[in-house]
Amino acid sequence: MRRGKNYTESAKLVDRTKLYDTEEAIDTMLKTAKAKFDETVEVHVKLGVDSRHADQQVRGALVLPNGTGKKIRVLVFAKGDKAAEAEAAGADFVGAEDLVQKIQSENFFDYEVVIATPDMMGLVGRLGRVLGPKGLMPNPKAGTVTMDVAKAVKESKAGRIEYRLDKTNIIHCPLGKVSFGQEKLVENFNALLSAIVKAKPAAAKGQYIRSCVLASTMGPGIKVNPAKLTN
Numbered sequence: 001m002r003r004g005k006n007y008t009e010s011a012k013l014v015d016r017t018k019l020y021d022t023e024e025a026i027d028t029m030l031k032t033a034k035a036k037f038d039e040t041v042e043v044h045v046k047l048g049v050d051s052r053h054a055d056q057q058v059r060g061a062l063v064l065p066n067g068t069g070k071k072i073r074v075l076v077f078a079k080g081d082k083a084a085e086a087e088a089a090g091a092d093f094v095g096a097e098d099l100v101q102k103i104q105s106e107n108f109f110d111y112e113v114v115i116a117t118p119d120m121m122g123l124v125g126r127l128g129r130v131l132g133p134k135g136l137m138p139n140p141k142a143g144t145v146t147m148d149v150a151k152a153v154k155e156s157k158a159g160r161i162e163y164r165l166d167k168t169n170i171i172h173c174p175l176g177k178v179s180f181g182q183e184k185l186v187e188n189f190n191a192l193l194s195a196i197v198k199a200k201p202a203a204a205k206g207q208y209i210r211s212c213v214l215a216s217t218m219g220p221g222i223k224v225n226p227a228k229l230t231n
Helices: 005-011 022-032 080-089 097-106 118-134 149-158 182-198
Strands: 040-047 059-063 074-077 093-095 113-116 160-164 170-177 209-216 222-224
Touching: 022 182, 022 209, 022 222, 040 182, 059 182, 074 097, 074 118, 074 149, 080 093, 080 149, 093 097, 097 118, 113 118, 113 149, 149 160, 160 170, 160 182, 170 182, 182 209
Parallel strands: 074 093, 074 113
Antiparallel strands: 040 170, 040 209, 059 160, 209 222
């Protein structure tokens, strides 16, 4: 696979054999971000669990201290007072049967977060096949099935992210933008890793955090020392 000139230059700044401490990893990552746009910083954490077992699932959500730097559009399934609360809190789209129809007939996916009140889940369940694969299905564990729709909307807008295992037992999350600088990215990173460590299932055996890699959108991966992340 041929890499561009910027990537090749950036890769020279990274020692592939080294496990970096958090601050040094983020500092190095910032030096490798050479794109002409404000790149997103991503973290990929491989866990020593088996996602096929229900008692080894790792899933949750948190509001990053410094947000994600991304404008988040929120869709809410609610009626009556709860719909009014969602609108007042800044939701971009609010509705019920009308939104189900729009999603089904128009392939409407112009949003990043879906929130629903519990009484709407029978209705929203019809969209499982289309929302599920996109990671948009509301879920109580992620705080997106709730009666407190105003809080959920505000948190989503403020930089609330969901973390969950994929089939290969890896969590992929955005940490913010390169323009945040080291201090804010370190704060976001520590908050996310702390949440993942606290979510460790009782059934998990052996080393919990197997590996952790940081990268900007167009930059090379930088390995963070997993031994330093579980304290």
